[in-house]
Each structure stands twice: as structure tokens, then as C-alpha cells.
Amino acid sequence: MSAVGQVESERSLADHDVILLEDSSDNSEGFDDYDGHFDNPTEPTTKQSSVAPVSEYPQIEKGVVINQLSNNDDFISLSDSEESDGEKEKEEKDGTNVEAAALSGDNATKKQAAVTPAAGDYPWITNHDHSKQKEIADWLTLEVKDFISYISPNRVEIKQRNTTIGKIRAAVSELWPDADLHVFGSYATDLYLPGSDIDCVVNSKGGDKENQSSLYKLATHLKKNGLATEIEIIAKARVPIIKFVEPESRIHIDVSFERINGLEAAKLIREWLESTPGLRELVLIIKQFLHSRRLNNVHTGGLGGFSIICLVYSFLSMHPRVITNEIDPIDNLGVLLIDFFELYGKNFGYDDVAISLSNGVPSYLPKREWRELHPIRNSFALAIQDPGDRANNISRGTFNIRDIKKAFAGAFDLLTIRCYELDQALFSERVGKSILGNVIKYKGKQRDFKDERNLVLNKAIIENEDFHKKRSRTDDDDELDKHNDGKPEKKRSKTKKPKKTSKRRSQASQVEAYQEDNDDYNPQEY
Template identity: 35%
Template sequence: MSMTKLFPWRKENYNYSDGVIGLHEEIDHYYQYILPTPCEHVVRNELVKRIEAMVHNLWPMAVVEIFGSFRTGLLLPNSDIDIVIIGLWEKLPLRTLESELIARRFAESRTMHVLDMAQVPIIKFVDCETKIKVDISFNMQSGVHSAELIKLFKRDYPVLSKLVMVVKQFLQQRGLNEVFSGGISSYSLTIMCVSFLQLHPRKVVAGKANLGVLLLEFFELYGSRFSYTNIQISLENGGSYRRAPLTSISQIFLPDPLNVANNIGRATNRIMAIKQSFRWAFEVLSLSINSTQRNNNSILGQIIHFNKEVVDQRAWLHKTFGHLIVVKPNEDESTSSQPVEPNSLI
């Protein structure tokens, strides 16, 4: 099997360098591969529009907003779409929306999950038409504000997106990226990455930093050096570490930059598994970049991979909805299929 089949981000006929420079090249190519194409972006936008029309049919004065990875642009091919509906209700209409989604054939009942007892009540389902996962909550405007904050951090730290996207994929394939199962949220992970860049001794702000070195240093810090039970991360005033409150029972203390009284890490109770995974990744990558027996094997592929289902789903999406992309007369198809930063189109 070819290298591009095993590791789809690797480019055919590209002579990857050895060591940490080769890792840098792979991370850069991985990022280009993982970004949504124009087709994928349009499909997601059309799905949001369909949901918005349905919501306005039910509640004409309600406001529909997207947040999370689709708004920030930090989404994987199988990431869900986070939607918040803002309106006035005495009781959140979770069951009303559930019934409407099924009646209008947005979702089959077997894919529908209404988490009405969760700290943040939410409806989760898979869209019948596009097979894209959707999470809908009510009146949680903080998610929109958090997404806008992340956009600012992306502007200040050009390497942030590439670092987050690699680590996010790494955690996802290990089942450590969902808060409801004790993992870490994308927002919390991004805060950890921002702190890492803020306090980096070389003040990494330029886009030319070696991504391989940064990834190794990130895994080393949070896999071996960081004391999760004693230290809290602060992004205020350029970033710092502070002593965690003695009364805290959280495994990781991450004050929300938008509301420092809110510990966004409080539900992450599998932090030791996350720490061990980070330490393992550092050891594996260190061995791989120093190996004299590489034989052009993928360094990044030692720690991340894509399930065949994800690759096939992506291909199906393009085959089924490719007609939604209109190619301009002076634009060839190869140009129209290039990755696009999602938040540049929303």
C-alpha cells in the first residue's frame, strides 16, 4: 500500500527531509489536507441554513448562531457542527425540537440523543442528508464569545491552528476529546496551546517556527513537566502559571479567559490518561526523528492516523455534493478544490 493511502496528508513525489525538519513538513502538509475544502464548507453552511429555517418556522424571533470548531476553523473532517439557539422560553424546548427534527427528516430517531440532564442541555444527532453530526444547545452565548476569542489567538499566533489540529486528531483517535466522557474539550485544548506559545522561551509568534520542534515540546511539557494538580493556567497579561486553589477538586484547573471564575477543565477527569498519551507521543516521536532506519516512513504517522471510514465519508461527500461548487470561467477545477479556511467564508 502506498504511503499516501496510509498517510493521506503526505504528498506524492515529495522528498521529505529527515528528522525534525521532515516532521515539520508533514505537519504543514497534514494541515493543508485536513482543512475543509470548498465543497465540505458549503455542505456545512447549507446544513446550518436548513436548520435555521426550521428553527425560525418554530420560533420566528429566535436567533441561530454557530460556535465551536466550525466557527473557529479548527475542525476535523468528522467534527460536529455546534449550534446555539437563543430565545425566550420558560422551559427549554428540547423535546419540541427533537420531534421537529425527526418529523422533517433531519435525523433518524436512532441517531438522536437528548441530554436534558446534562450541565448544558443539548440535542445531538446525525443529519440524514449529509451524515454530519450536529449538536444544538439553547441560550449558551458564551460559546460564541469563546469562538471569537480563539480567532484572535489564531491571529496573534500563526502556528496555533496547526498545533491544535494535530493534537486534536491525536486525542480524538484515543477517545480523549469529549468532555462528557471525561476527555478534554477543543476549547480547553486550545487554551493549553495558547499558554504553551505565550510562555515559550523563544516567544513563538512568527509563522516560520519549526512545527516539529513545537509539537515535541508541547508533548514534553504536558506529558512530563506540567503539574496538573498544583498549577493553573492563566492567559492574562501575556500568560503565567499560578498555584491552583487548595479547594479545587479538578484534575486540571483552566480558568476561562472570558470568565476566570469558570474552570473549563472541571469535567475533564481523565487527565492522567491524557498526560500519559502525551508522554508516549513525545517518546515515540523522539525515537522516530532520531532513527537511522527511517526508509522514508512517516514520522507524524507514528502517532496519528485516519480511519478508513473518515476518508471514505469525505470522498462520498465530495461525490454527492460536488455540484454545489460553482467553478468560475477563469478558475479551473484544481483551484476550486483547494482547502479553504472555514471562518473566512462564514
Template identity: 35%
Template sequence: MGKRKFVAMSETTDDSGTSGEEDFISLNLGGEDEPKSRQERRHHERKESKRKREKDDSEQDNLVCCPWMELMDSTAPEAPHKRLQKEVECFLRYMEPTEAERQLREYLVHKIRWAVQSRYSEDVEVHVFGSFGSNLYLPNSDIDVVVCTPPHIQVTLRNLARVLENAGVCSSPQVIEKAMVPVIKFRDLLTDLPVDIVIDSTSGLGSGKVIRQMMKKQPALRPLTLIIKHFLALHDLNEVFTGGIGGYATVCLVMSFLQIHPKLASGRMKAENNLGVLLLDFLQLYGHHFSMDTVGICPKTASYFQTNGRNLSMRGHRHYFSIRDPDCLSNDLGCKSFNSYHVRSSFNYSYLVLSRKMFQMYADWQGKRDRCGVTEEKFKRVNWDASLLGSILTVSMNVMDQRERIHRVYTDKSWLREEAASTFKLNQEKC
């Protein structure tokens, strides 16, 4: 995946320019707590070694990087909005699925279908929905699968889980029967990709069709949605069951934003060429200006509507982003997102951080540009090679490791020796 550029979260700075975490220097000045005997010293050393290993493991998730910067042609000083646009384009290029990722995801779905139909019947249909079905998936996104059974065939979650486990698709799948939509959760043994499987719940198939139609109308919908989905995932605000905003609701938020944006509506701005500016506008709208206490969105009619304060979540009784499902207007996609206030706060904070950094870069760029005889070396002291988008977005080590694992699996071609691979044909439409 190329050379990694790492930045430790503990090294980030706040708005005042000071370190987010104070350096801690342990001063061993002796005293009654100092180990005296050899046995005590060895015990102390083992304890410290274990503590250090645990600390290193816990900080693994805190190591973040900006790998898209390797795709930047130049980091020379320029207008910040142009720099942001270039970074957004590079970020999207980096996050775009590779051939290996596309093919192994397709193969995983095929393997599930092969296992199910081999055990039951070819009358049992297996379909994908969600982000993979609509081509809005991130490198670490799960694969949503629905198993559709004919009336004469009975398939239970526990039996299906055993079928998949016996076929070598997964190990120890988790069966959640008491959820609103019962589901099987597991990680693929080959790629470690997460999978969710439901039975005879086809609502996701309809929403996928709606999303594909919206993407045809708004070319900027897909790239901007991918950025926002990654942002929400970084903040652990992308799961409905934890009060976050689900994938379908996120698509509708972005779609409504693009529909209502005055410069896009008047034709004064081409969305694809201004994704950086649109990202800022999106964060500002939903983080600061949008009143989710009284206003809801309706992507189907490209309009807002008055909620009259009725959009209170069942949990916590707090207002949420009221979003009418384009496929079923009576369905409010945001009604279970009880952490909508946290989502809004994250949008607002990120808007302030990113816009502040852009203003600082603009002042540096404008000041240096107006001076005569300034060399390229002096520009670099302004740290123009640092990531602008990296002030609000990062790619974790876990995501990079996941991508590297898939690349290794794809390259060694061991998966081609599996029984299911003999009947696998790549869907070229997604390549």
C-alpha cells in the same frame, strides 16, 4: 480523496521492534472437538464465517492510514526535523476542509435555521459556536448550534427535536434533558455529520470570540491546535463528559504553550516554519515537564499561577490541568477533566515514540550522508518513505469514509433540490 495508504494497527511494532500482537495460527489437529457429521460441519462453517465477519467489522476502526503522505513532494533522506515539518504541513493540508465540506456544513446550519424559523418565527435566532464557529473543526467534528428565543416564544427541546425531524433534517434525535446543559444530539440525514443543539445557552458564543482574537495574535495557534485536537480525538480524550480535554481548553493549552515558549518569546524562532519542532516541544512540556499538581495556566495574562494542590477533580479526586478561562477568569476550564492524568501520559508516550524515531532517522541519515558513493536505492532500505508523524497520528477509515460521503453528496447536487436550498447563500468568508 485519492489512493489510500493503509497500515493495520495489528501490524504496528513496539519500541523493541517486535510485533505489538503475536500472530495466531489455528492448528486443527482433529480430536474429539472436530465436527463429524455433515450437519455439524456446516454449522461449524457458518459459525466460523460469522466470527470472521464480526472480527472484520471490529477491526474496521483499527485500520488506519497516513493519507497526507500522498502530498509529500519527496521522501528522500534529509534532517529529521525538516522531514517532520514537511509532514506536519502536509497533514494540515490534508485535514483542511474542502469546498464541499465547508459548503455542506454551511448548508446544514442554514437548513436548521430554515426549519426553526419556518415553524416558530424569524425572531428565533440560530447561531453556530464551538469548533465550526471558530474555524477549528476537523473533518468529523460535530456542529454546535444554539437556538436563541425571544421572551414571547417558548421552545422546548422535545418540540424542537420534532420540528427538525419533520423537516427531514434528522431521524430519531436524542434529547438529553438531564445534562448540565440540556442538548439535542443527532446526525444529519444528508451528510451524516453530528450536530449538538442547545437552547438559550450563549456562553459558547463568547468563547468563540476569544478564540478568534487569540488566533489573530498567534498565527501558529490554529494549525497546532488542529493537530492536538486530532491527537486527543484518536485517544478518546477530547470530550469533557468522559474526563477529556474540551476544544476551548485545548486552544488555551496551546495558546499558553506558544506564549511561554522561550524561543518564540525572544523572536529566535518563527512558529509557522517550525510546527514540527513545536509539536514535539508541546508533547514534552505537557507530557513530562509541566506540574499540573501545583501549576495552572492563564492565557489572558500569558502566565502561570500556583494552584497549591487545590485543583482536584470532583470525580476521582485527581489533579487536572487548571486553565483560567480568558473570558471569565473565575471559570476553570479543566475542572471537569478528571482524566487529565491519562491525557498527560498520552502526551508523554507520544513524545517518547516520536523523538525516538527521529533519533533513529537522524542516525541513519547522518551515517549514510557521511559515506561516499551511496546511491538513492540504498537510502530507501532505511525506509525513508515511511511516515514519521504516523508514529503518533493516523486518520481512520471512518474519517475518510465520512469525507468521501460528503464529496459524493456535494457532487451529485441532490441537496440543491431541497426546499431549504432555494434560500441558501454560501458564506464566502469561510472559503
């Protein structure tokens, strides 16, 4: 596109639907992870005061990047939300934020906090009464499972995500025939909550789309096609992105450019999920726990989704009773949840210990031995090695570890008090009670209990699997090329492994009847 054309495309974005982030969100600690996901997807942004429509920035028309994220050397991390600030305030006014009460002091308060859950706040217990369980730990495990099934996506939600991504993908291909859109993050790992955003990346054959002009072009194109509203363009970050809301589904979407580390991470996380029973359940519980306390947003020092996954994975992989097969995690989710809160709320040595996931094997690593972590400005901080890059501390933006630790400790206290109390109670007194109640809160729309992931394929997962299969085939071919000086072609095809039908693919036949296959979600071959 000519310079004039570019200016035109940038001008066409100039309305109040487009905002540019001016604030780098850097702080004195140098934590500059930008989350940028507004806490309530249905509310207009509250950031209007610090941002302005494109037209108010004359620099833009000269093609100058105005975003002041230039020193951002962190990954742009993303989060989810379905709870509004209003709801949160109400919750605090109502005094239903019992964890705060529990944390505030004496045991009497803690006890009071633990005994007065309002059943309406805990919809996952509706028609799911486990009060007859002899073992209180079994009751808690069943309640964890109920919550997971309550929060898991139903058929309509999965289709909506598939369709939404299908539309964005088609628009990307229309704009750039040599480019394709891939999904990573929680949608590609089935670890999303109802309000979670979708993380995508555009990769092209030319590898030339990560620049300001391309970001504008894509934003303009999406807007023109009615696929994007509330657009933010964050052009000058270490990971430049476009953020927007797809108007039909109201799903928040983040698009980054020309990188595959997120796609690699999605594959790895799915492998962890397959090999680690209980991982999905505990991750979703912890996500919801932090989300309801506004502690999941990396932008404000919270713990992001990726860090939560690594934390829970390492916890389960090193849990003494799990690794010795003394307990089956799926039958002991309640105990494991309490153990998790105890470890990271009370016992973990944040000052000295880092979590390593090098070579896919979780272990504890003395911080002094992690070279890239130094110099350490604040020793009381969570440090988790990126499984894809051991130099990267994925939780370096989590500067509010103090509150996170307190919240975990409070949850441990509440759960243990509640378990003790209900264990002592008569069966008749237990009916309709919740154990998890005050720990997990769900303030979103009323949901059903339908986890319908087995009925509708998550196409982001299929597509990610295909992406990796194609890559490994290309790698095989490259390897052969090396041995055969690039020839002969015939030999190459002989050595190709027979096509395997993946687990997901075989599931496909079972669920065909439920699929909506016409949503144009067909990744291109590279």
C-alpha cells in the same frame, strides 16, 4: 401551545429515533461533563440499553422531566469522531497501536515501534516525500503541514456544513420567528476535523426557549421536516441541549438555548488564531492525536476541544523561543510539537499549576491562588481557567489526565526516537518514510489534500462576526442612550462608525464564483 398540544408534540417524537439520556454520567469525582457524541457517527447508538423511546416513559406525557442530569453543574462538552470502535479494536489487535507498545516499556520495543510504520496508515505522506531534507526538524514541520492540508476541509465539505446549518436555521425561524440559530465551537473557528459535530445555540428576543417544552417542540419540528434523526433530548442539565444527526449530511449537531458565551468564545478563539501563527496547526494535530486514542471525549475523562485550544494557545504564548522571536512558529511546527508533548507529557506540574487566560493573557497560576478551585479533591488534575469566566475550570471533566499525560510522553519518545533514527539513515533509506506516522493516525475515509477554505466562505464565521458587530453597535447605542437620555435619534446615527468591510468579506469577492449562496443562511437582526 396548550398542555394538550405539548403532549401531542412530545408524543409525535415517540419512536425509536428519539432517545432520552437517563444516565447523568456523574462519577464519584463529581465530573459530570456530558459529551454524548457517539464515537462513530455512522454507527447506530450503543446506548440503546440505557435509554428508551419516549413512549416508554409515561412521565413524559405528564410533562415531567425524566432526565436524571439534575446535578449536572458542568458545561455539556462536545466532541467529534470519524473512527469506529471496530477500527480501534482492529488497530489494537493488529498491534499497530505502537504508542501502547512504546509506553509499555523497554527501549527496544519503543525502537521497534518506531521503525515499522505502514505507509498506508499515513495517507498524508502519499506523494509528499520530504526525505531529502537536511534538517530532520524541517522534515517533521513539512509533514505536519501536509497532515494539516490533508485534514482540512475541501470545498464540498464546507458547503455541506453551510447548507446543513442553513436548513436548521430556516426551520428554527419557521418555528419561532423571534428566534435565531447561531453557530459556535469548532465550526465557527475553523478548527474542526472531518467528523466534528456542529455546536449551535438558539437565542430568541423573548429569551424564553430554554425549557423542556421548547426542546421538545424544536425536536419535533426538526424531525417532522426531515432534518433530524437519532435525536437525544437532554432537558435537565445545566446546559439543556438537543443532539441529533442531520440525515442528509450525517453531521452531528448539538443545539443549546439562550446563551452567548459560546459565541463570545468563538470570537476570542478566532482572534487568537489571527495573532498566533501555528495555533491552528498544533490544535488540529493534538485533536487528532487524542481523538485516535479515544482521549478527546470529556464524557470519559478526556480532553475536549476547548481545553486543547487553551492549552496550545498558552503553550505558544509562553514558549520562550517564540516570544523572543528566536523562531518562527510556522517554520518550526515540528520542534514545537515535540516541545508540547514534552511539556505536557513530562514536565508540567499538574499538581500545583493551573493555566490562566484571564484578560486574554495566558500565564501560569498557582492552584492555591485560584479560589474557586477549592477544595481540591484530586490535585493531579489539569485546571484551565475559562477565558470568559475565571471561576470556571474548563477542564474539570478531564479526570483521565493520567492517560493523557502518558500518551503525550509516549508521543515525545516516539517522535524523538524516530527523528534520531531517520537522521542517521541514508537518504535512500528514508524515501517513503513518515516521522509523524505512529503518533498521528487517521483511520477515516481517504481524503484529498485540498484545503479549500480560501475558496468557499465558512458562513458560520461570517455570521459570528456579524453577530458581534451588531452587538457592539447595540452596545454603542446603549451607551449613547445613557448619555443622551435615550435621545436624540439623529445624534446616534452620526456617531456610528463607518461600515468596515471585514477581512473575510473582502475575501468574499475573490471566491464569489465558488459560493453557493442560496442556502438560506441569513441571520436575523436583533
